[in-house]
Amino acid sequence: xxxxxxxxxxxxxxxxxxxxxxxxxxxxxxxxxxxxxxxxxxxxxxxxxxxxxxxxxxxxxxxxxxxxxxxxxxxxxxxxxxxxxxxxxxxxxxxxxxxxxxxxxxxxxxxxxxxxxxxxxxxxxxxxxxxxxxxxxxxxxxxxxxxxxxxxxxxxxxxxxxxxxxxxxxxxxxxxxxxxxxxxxxxxxxxxxxxxxxxxxxxxxxxxxxxxxxxxxxxxxxxxxxxxxxxxxxxxxxxxxxxxxxxxxxxxxxxxxxxxxxxxxxxxxxxxxxxxxxxxxxxxxxxxxxxxxxxxxxxxxxxxxxxxxxxxxxxxxxxxxxxxxxxxxxxxxxxxxxxxxxxxxxxxxxxxxxxxxxxxxxxxxxxxxxxxxxxxxxxxxxxxxxxxxxxxxxxxxxxxxxxxxxxxxxxxxxxxxxxxxxxxxxxxxxxxxxxxxxxxx
Amino acid sequence: xxxxxxxxxxxxxxxxxxxxxxxxxxxxxxxxxxxxxxxxxxxxxxxxxxxxxxxxxxxxxxxxxxxxxxxxxxxxxxxxxxxxxxxxxxxxxxxxxxxxxxxxxxxxxxxxxxxxxxxxxxxxxxxxxxxxxxxxxxxxxxxxxxxxxxxxxxxxxxxxxxxxxxxxxxxxxxxxxxxxxxxxxxxxxxxxxxxxxxxxxxxxxxxxxxxxxxxxxxxxxxxxxxxxxxxxxxxxxxxxxxxxxxxxxxxxxxxxxxxxxxxxxxxxxxxxxxxxxxxxxxxxxxxxxxxxxxxxxxxxxxxxxxxxxxxxxxxxxxxxxxxxxxxxxxxxxxxxxxxxxxxxxxxxxxxxxxxxxxxxxxxxxxxxxxxxxxxxxxxxxxxxxxxxxxxxxxxxxxxxxxxxxxxxxxxxxxxxxxxxxxxxxxxxxxxxxxxxxxxxxxxxxxx
Numbered sequence: 001x002x003x004x005x006x007x008x009x010x011x012x013x014x015x016x017x018x019x020x021x022x023x024x025x026x027x028x029x030x031x032x033x034x035x036x037x038x039x040x041x042x043x044x045x046x047x048x049x050x051x052x053x054x055x056x057x058x059x060x061x062x063x064x065x066x067x068x069x070x071x072x073x074x075x076x077x078x079x080x081x082x083x084x085x086x087x088x089x090x091x092x093x094x095x096x097x098x099x100x101x102x103x104x105x106x107x108x109x110x111x112x113x114x115x116x117x118x119x120x121x122x123x124x125x126x127x128x129x130x131x132x133x134x135x136x137x138x139x140x141x142x143x144x145x146x147x148x149x150x151x152x153x154x155x156x157x158x159x160x161x162x163x164x165x166x167x168x169x170x171x172x173x174x175x176x177x178x179x180x181x182x183x184x185x186x187x188x189x190x191x192x193x194x195x196x197x198x199x200x201x202x203x204x205x206x207x208x209x210x211x212x213x214x215x216x217x218x219x220x221x222x223x224x225x226x227x228x229x230x231x232x233x234x235x236x237x238x239x240x241x242x243x244x245x246x247x248x249x250x251x252x253x254x255x256x257x258x259x260x261x262x263x264x265x266x267x268x269x270x271x272x273x274x275x276x277x278x279x280x281x282x283x284x285x286x287x288x289x290x291x292x293x294x295x296x297x298x299x300x301x302x303x304x305x306x307x308x309x310x311x312x313x314x315x316x317x318x319x320x321x322x323x324x325x326x327x328x329x330x331x332x333x334x335x336x337x338x339x340x341x342x343x344x345x346x347x348x349x350x351x352x353x354x355x356x357x358x359x360x361x362x363x364x365x366x367x368x369x370x371x372x373x374x375x376x377x378x379x380x381x382x383x384x385x386x387x388x389x390x391x392x393x394x395x396x397x398x399x400x401x402x403x404x405x406x407x408x409x410x411x412x413x414x415x416x417x418x419x420x421x422x423x424x425x426x427x428x429x430x431x432x433x434x435x436x437x438x439x440x441x
Numbered sequence: 442x443x444x445x446x447x448x449x450x451x452x453x454x455x456x457x458x459x460x461x462x463x464x465x466x467x468x469x470x471x472x473x474x475x476x477x478x479x480x481x482x483x484x485x486x487x488x489x490x491x492x493x494x495x496x497x498x499x500x501x502x503x504x505x506x507x508x509x510x511x512x513x514x515x516x517x518x519x520x521x522x523x524x525x526x527x528x529x530x531x532x533x534x535x536x537x538x539x540x541x542x543x544x545x546x547x548x549x550x551x552x553x554x555x556x557x558x559x560x561x562x563x564x565x566x567x568x569x570x571x572x573x574x575x576x577x578x579x580x581x582x583x584x585x586x587x588x589x590x591x592x593x594x595x596x597x598x599x600x601x602x603x604x605x606x607x608x609x610x611x612x613x614x615x616x617x618x619x620x621x622x623x624x625x626x627x628x629x630x631x632x633x634x635x636x637x638x639x640x641x642x643x644x645x646x647x648x649x650x651x652x653x654x655x656x657x658x659x660x661x662x663x664x665x666x667x668x669x670x671x672x673x674x675x676x677x678x679x680x681x682x683x684x685x686x687x688x689x690x691x692x693x694x695x696x697x698x699x700x701x702x703x704x705x706x707x708x709x710x711x712x713x714x715x716x717x718x719x720x721x722x723x724x725x726x727x728x729x730x731x732x733x734x735x736x737x738x739x740x741x742x743x744x745x746x747x748x749x750x751x752x753x754x755x756x757x758x759x760x761x762x763x764x765x766x767x768x769x770x771x772x773x774x775x776x777x778x779x780x781x782x783x784x785x786x787x788x789x790x791x792x793x794x795x796x797x798x799x800x801x802x803x804x805x806x807x808x809x810x811x812x813x814x815x816x817x818x819x820x821x822x823x824x825x826x827x828x829x830x831x832x833x834x835x836x837x838x839x840x841x842x843x844x845x846x847x848x849x850x851x852x853x854x855x856x857x858x859x860x861x862x863x864x865x866x867x868x869x870x871x872x873x874x875x876x877x878x879x880x881x882x883x884x885x886x887x888x
Contacts, residue, residue: 047770050765050767051777054771090767188573189573329771333766333768336766337766402612406610429768
C-alpha cells in the first residue's frame with residue numbers, strides 16, 4: 001500500500017489523487033459564497049479562510065512528505081493566493097509556512113536551490129540582524145523575563161562573592177548586563193569585581209557591547225572588565241574564555257544550546273549511541289553533551305539556560321509542522337495583540353526572525369537544521385546528565401517576572417513553574433523556558 | 442586565631458590607649474537614664490572595642506575568674522560571683538564609672554570597621570557580624586529565605602505564610618504599604634474594572650485605599666487602563682531621572698519597592714514603551730472575547746450538520762466577530778477534526794463534487810491524510826487530517842484508513858500509505874532525512 005502511493009503521480013486517475021485536484025476540477029455551486037468561478041476565494045470570511053489555510057498547509061505538507069509534488073504544487077498555489085504577510089495572523093503564519101514548504105521542495109534539487117540564491121550576498125547585514133534581534137527584545141517580554149530571571153539567579157548565587165566572572169554565550173543585548181551591573185551596584189555588600197566575557201560571531205556587536213557596559217560601569221565606579229571573544233559557539237575553545245581560579249563563574253545561554261543538536265543526527269547515525277547512555281569516557285559523545293561537559297568542567301557557580309519550550313525536533317516533517325504551527329500561531333498572536341498590522345517592524349520580526357526559524361525547521365534537514373527546539377523536559381535531562389543540578393528561582397524572582405509580564409499589557413502571557421524552571425506561556429501554549437543550574441559534584 | 446584582641450581607642454581617632462580624661466566626672470550612670478546616641482554618630486568619648494571574630498561569636502564572653510564558668514551576659518556573671526562569697530573589695534565592680542563602649546566590626550572591608558561607624562551595642566555588633574559576614578545557617582521552612590541570626594529567622598518564620606493582603610491579580614502581601622503601592626499600579630486590577638465598565642467601582646476603592654495622597658500616578662491610573670499602562674512606562678523613566686535627588690516621593694517608594702532589580706524593570710520597561718502604546722484595550726478585549734465563542738462552536742455546528750455550509754458560518758455569527766486569532770483557528774480546526782460534523786464547513790466552501798453522488802466519501806479522502814502520532818496538542822488537527830469518516834461521513838465513526846468500506850472511486854489512496862508512525866516514518870525518511878536525492882523526486886514525478 002505504501003509503495004502504491006509513493007508511485008502515485010499526478011497524471012493518474014482522479015481515484016487516487018488528492019482532493020485539491022478534485023477541488024480544482026470541480027465546479028462551484030455555492031452562489032452565496034462565490035462571485036465567480038475564477039475567484040473562489042473572494043468572499044471567504046476570515047475564519048473560513050483561516051481554517052482553509054490550515055487545511056491546505058497540512059495537505060501540502062503531507063504531499064511534500066510523501067513526494068507527490070504535483071499535488072503539493074497545487075496546494076502551494078492556493079496557499080500563495082490565500083496567504084499574505086500583511087494579512088491577519090493566520091494568513092501571515094501560512095505565508096511563512098508556505099514559503100518554507102516551497103523551499104523544502106526546491107532543496108531536493110540542490111543545484112536549483114543554490115542557483116536561485118546565487119546572487120544573495122552571504123555576509124548578511126550585521127546591523128540588520130542586530131536590529132531584528134532588538135525588535136524581538138522590544139516586542140516580546142520573553143527576553144526581558146529571561147534576563148530578569150538570569151540576573152536574579154546570578155545575584156543570588158553570587159552573594160558574598162568578591163570576584164565574579166560572567167560568560168555570555170551570545171552577547172548581543174547590552175541591556176541584560178547593564179541591568180546586572182546596576183543590580184550588583186546596589187547590593188548591600190557592594191559590587192564585586194566583575195568580569196563579563198561575551199561570545200559572538202560578529203566583532204561589531206561585541207565592540208558595541210563593550211562600549212556600553214564599560215561606560216555604565218565607569219559611571220557607577222565599579223571594577224569591571226569586558227572580554228570579547230569573536231567566535232561561533234561550535235568552534236569555541238574554552239581557553240579563549242580565560243576562566244581564572246578563585247573567581248565565581250556564571251554562564252548564561254540564551255537560545256543557543258539547541259544549535260548543538262544539529263550535529264546529533266549524524267552522530268547518532270554513525271555511532272548508534274543512545275543519548276541516555278552512560279558517560280564512560282571511552283565512548284564518543286554527541287556535540288551537545290560534549291559542550292555541556294566542557295561548561296561543567298569550568299565549575300560554574302550558576303548556569304542559566306533560556307530555550308524554546310516546544311518540540312520542533314521531530315524526525316518527520318509532519319510532526320514538526322504540526323507542532324510549529326501551534327507555536328508560531330501563538331507567537332504571531334502575541335504580535336497581533338500588541339502591534340498594529342501595518343507596523344513595518346512587526347513584519348520584519350515576523351519575516352526575519354520567525355520566518356527564518358520556520359524555514360529552517362520545515363525546509364532543512366540534518367546539519368543545516370539548526371533550530372532544534374525541544375521541550376524543557378528533554379533539556380533538563382540533558383543538562384542533568386552532564387552533571388548539573390537544578391536551582392529553583394526564588395519567590396522574589398518569580399514574583400518580579402510575573403509583575404513584568406503583567407505590566408506588559410497583553411493578558412495572554414503567563415509564567416508558570418515546572419520542576420524548578422520557569423516557563424513563559426501564551427494562553428496555555430508553552431513558548432520559552434528559563435532554568436538555572438549549578439554544578440553537582 | 443589570635444587571643445582576645447582587646448585594644449581600644451577613642452572614637453575621635455586618637456591613637457592612644459583609652460583616654461582616662463573623663464574619670465574626673467563620674468556621672469551617675471546607673472542612676473541617670475542611658476542616653477541613646479543618634480544612629481551613626483557614636484559618643485565621641487566612648488571607648489572603642491575591637492573584638493576578634495572568635496570573641497564576637499563566642500557565646501560565653503564573661504568568664505568567672507574563680508571557677509572559669511562562662512556566661513553570655515555580664516549580669517549573669519555578677520550574679521554567679523555572688524555565690525563565691527568574695528570579700529567585699531573584690532566583689533564590687535570597679536568604682537570607676539563605666540565608660541560607654543562601642544564596638545567595631547572585625548571584618549576589614551566592612552563599613553563598620555571604621556571607629557567612626559562603630560555600633561554601640563554588643564549584641565548589635567554580634568548580630569551585624571553574623572548577618573553580613575557570617576554563614577546563613579538558619580533556613581525558613583516555608584520559603585527559601587536563609588538567615589545567619591537566629592532571632593531574624595524566628596521573626597521571619599512567624600510572619601512567613603501569614604500573608605494578609607491579596608490583590609485581585611493573585612499576588613500576596615504581608616505588608617500593608619507594599620500592598621497599597623502594588624494595587625495602584627496593578628494592571629490586572631485596572632483591566633478588571635474597565636471590563637466591568639464601572640468606573641465608579643474602580644475609582645472609589647482606589648481613593649479609599651490610597652494611604653498617601655499622591656498626585657500624578659494614581660490619579661492617572663484612576664481614569665483609564667490604557668493610560669495606566671503608559672504611566673507605568675513613564676514613571677520608571679521618571680524615576681531614573683529623579684533618582685539623584687532623595688526626597689521620598691511615592692514614586693521613590695515604588696522604586697524602592699522594586700529594588701534592586703527594579704532597575705531591571707526600568708531597562709526592560711522603558712524599551713517596551715513604543716510597542717505598549719499599541720496595546721489598545723480594544724484589541725486585547727476583542728481577542729479575549731474570541732475564545733468565548735469557540736466553546737459554542739460545537740453545538741452550533743452539530744445543529745447545522747444538515748444545513749448547507751455557508752449558512753453554517755453565517756448563523757454562527759462569525760461574520761460579526763473580529764478576526765480570530767491563529768491559535769483559536771487551530772483549535773477550531775482540531776475540534777472540527779474531532780467533531781463529527783465539521784465537514785459542513787468544507788461543504789460551505791463549495792467543496793462539493795458535482796460528479797460523485799456520495800459527497801461524504803469524496804471529501805474525507807481528501808483529508809484522509811494519516812499522520813504519525815505527535816504531541817497531544819496536535820492530535821485534534823491530526824484527526825482532521827486523518828479524515829475520519831466520522832468527520833465528513835456520518836455513516837462511520839471509526840477510522841477506516843484503508844477505505845475499504847467505501848468503494849467509491851477514491852480508493853484507499855493516501856490513507857494506508859501514512860497509517861501509523863511506522864509507515865509515515867518510512868515515507869518521510871526517504872524524503873526528509875539526510876540528504877535529499879533529487880532522484881527520488883524525479884522518479885516520482887516522471888510518468
